[in-house]
Amino acid sequence: MEKVVDPRIYVRTCAALLVLLGLTWAIAYVDLGPFNLIVALAIAITKALIIALFFMHIKGSSRLLHLAAVAGLMWLLILVSLTLGDYFTRGWVPLNH
Amino acid sequence: MPILTSPPSESALVAEQFDDIEQQRDAAKLGMWIFLASEVLFFGGLFLSYTIYRFTYGHVFMETSRRLDVVLGGTNTAVLLVSSLLMAFAVRAAQLDQRRALVRLLLGTALLGCVFMSIKMVEYHKDYVEHLVPGTHFEWTGADPSNAELFFWIYFAMTGLHAIHVTVGIGVLLVLALLASRGKFSGGNYNAIEIGGLYWHFVDVVWVFLFPLLYLVGHR
Incomplete structure (x- = not known):
């Protein structure tokens, strides 16, 4: 149990x-x-x-479940960091807000 | 007749491909967490577009956010948090094989889900009456109406997708309650309850992010 x-x-x-x-x-x-x-x-x-x-x-x-939970967040981090990196370095988004 | 009077043995509850009920439960939970990871990315795309437009049109977003009803949104956050508490107790009742408590707790969780949806509908109606729904009906007297409309597109997309998830969750809870009342989850066979619980808590987590980002950004 x-x-x-x-x-x-x-x-x-x-x-x-x-x-x-x-x-x-x-x-x-x-x-x-x-x-x-x-x-x-x-x-x-x-x-x-x-x-x-x-x-x-x-x-x-179990560790396996920890890994599955963290994996989702890792992929989200990739999505966010690469997209924002692109937007910010092209000057499309003002950073002073 | 010992075969008829004995409770269902563990082997009857374990599918062929699993060694024991423990392994079967672990496999079910792993599958659910992988599904939730895909849900994180599903909502993640919307959170990302929110982030980009929030940085680009920060002032407009603060003004538009003020038009949302913080009291209704905040109350709904509390409703979902308490519903998660009932769900956690439901899983516990399933673990302890308490059938009556399990059915009641599942119905209680579903009821709080219905309260959430009712408050959400009151809010949507208010937005409609105030001409805040994007489209031909949209009216904005402040500066930058097109970007104000963009905020409401994002607001309706995110809260709408979340509301669909809550509705699905209520359906899942009602089916689980029906099956639980028939004793489907006795003898340690409560995978479905645990997985339904994971889904319900996930929907709660999404709202935990939606509330401050949509309702609270404009109030300082």
């Missing part, structure tokens, strides 16, 4: 996610300049990691 997780861990996971939702909502009304986007993305990535680790059981699952 698979390891059954303590229900309190799920409740805490959900509580942490709701706190982070409140945080990202509140920070959106504070002017941090370009850091608004960075903070919003950092919080979103943290929330995604929490969901993957605890709700989707990445924590405690």
Whole structure:
């Protein structure tokens, strides 16, 4: 049988996610300049990691599953970095926003 | 008659190509994670176009983003996060072979999915009434109307694709609840629940990125 997780861990996971939702909502009304986007993305990535680790059981699952999960992100990184690299170096996108 | 009274043996639940139920479960989960990786790229293309236009027309995007309803969008984020909690409990109930709890939790998750879709429909209706839907009906009094319209194209494409995923998820949950009520997932044979759960959590993750990027960019 698979390891059954303590229900309190799920409740805490959900509580942490709701706190982070409140945080990202509140920070959106504070002017941090370009850091608004960075903070919003950092919080979103943290929330995604929490969901993957605890709700989707990445924590405690096999290496093979870790590899499959990370592979998707690696391909996304290739898509984003090569495309943005192209746009930015051609001067099609202004970088001062 | 021991054959009729004994519970289904593990070997009856394992397909021919697998050594045991453990290996069968691992294979199912691996397949699902590979599918989710392809979904990451599916949504990734849309997130990438959002990123490029966001950098190009930053000021327009901030103005247009302000027209979206943050309270409805934020409430919907909370609804999905709580639905994920119920889904995690559903998988746990399946692991512990608690049939009644499993059915209730699956229905509860589907219900929260319906709440999400209802709020989304209220929002879409509001956008329609306010002439924010791209096309001949679109009206924009601020600067740069064509790029404002572009923001709403991206908004409807991304939230629309996400809404389709939620709708599919609700259907999957209802079918799983029906099968669970017939005792299909007893005796450790709960792959379908676990995989359905992975899908539901993934849809939640997508919204976790959509909410700040679409609704919150314009408020500072």
